[in-house]
Amino acid sequence: MHHDYVIKNNKFILTPVTEADIELMRGWRNSPLNHSSFLTNNYIDMDQQKRWFENYLQKTNDIMFIVKDLEDSGKRVGMLGLYDIDNDKNKKKAEFGRLLIGEPSTRGKGLGLAVTLNLCKFGFQILELDEIYLEVITDNVTAHKIYKKAGFLETERYSINGKEIIKMSLFKENF
Numbered sequence: 169m170h171h172d173y174v175i176k177n178n179k180f181i182l183t184p185v186t187e188a189d190i191e192l193m194r195g196w197r198n199s200p201l202n203h204s205s206f207l208t209n210n211y212i213d214m215d216q217q218k219r220w221f222e223n224y225l226q227k228t229n230d231i232m233f234i235v236k237d238l239e240d241s242g243k244r245v246g247m248l249g250l251y252d253i254d255n256d257k258n259k260k261k262a263e264f265g266r267l268l269i270g271e272p273s274t275r276g277k278g279l280g281l282a283v284t285l286n287l288c289k290f291g292f293q294i295l296e297l298d299e300i301y302l303e304v305i306t307d308n309v310t311a312h313k314i315y316k317k318a319g320f321l322e323t324e325r326y327s328i329n330g331k332e333i334i335k336m337s338l339f340k341e342n343f
């Protein structure tokens with residue numbers, strides 16, 4: 169969706185995804201380095217990516233950010249978002265995901281955990297969500313570790329397309 173939210177600290181800045189970012193994002197998603205991390209890893213061509221972005225802009229329940237590394241002159245290094253935002257009056261919830269630190273040289277210095285924590289804070293404080301949930305493939309040890317550190321708790325396990333999935337949730341009162 170169109171949004172103007174910006175989330176910033178001294179290490180990174182999260183800014184709205186623009187059309188100028190989508191080819192970079194496509195490169196990250198198509199990289200063999202990330203194939204085992206996501207449920208779907210079909211090759212995305214330029215037209216599919218453009219259609220995805222047009223469709224994304226029309227949505228009112230999908231907020232994506234680009235991660236810019238302030239320790240590397242604000243270089244664009246990754247992405248993440250909150251989507252399927254459900255504004256049910258009794259329980260506002262959203263799915264966390266599309267987390268990717270695409271630049272290998274930027275991995276392993278705590279950015280993945282830091283952006284996860286800050287997006288959850290934004291979800292609870294600004295979007296006033298009650299619950300944020302996510303799915304992670306069991307083999308994705310790094311991502312699973314980040315989510316546990318952020319406070320997500322396992323709620324379910326199941327298989328999709330032969331991949332074992334862990335569903336996890338984080339509630340406002342436990343954050």
Ligand SMILES: CC(C)(COP(=O)(O)OP(=O)(O)OC[C@H]1O[C@@H](n2cnc3c(N)ncnc32)[C@H](O)[C@@H]1OP(=O)(O)O)[C@@H](O)C(=O)NCCC(=O)NCCS
Nearest residue numbers: 202205267268269275276277278279280281304309310311
């Ligand atoms: C998952 C991902 C976002 C993590 O980004 P990152 O910036 O490297 O994460 P962090 O630096 O915060 O590191 C997270 C932790 O995982 C650890 N880690 C890194 N690689 C690891 C590995 N192969 N096995 C186990 N732990 C690992 C780090 O040491 C760190 O733990 P620590 O804080 O106890 O040292 C990044 O690897 C990525 O983009 N992966 C591909 C896409 C993906 O998996 N997305 C999530 C889909 S659910």
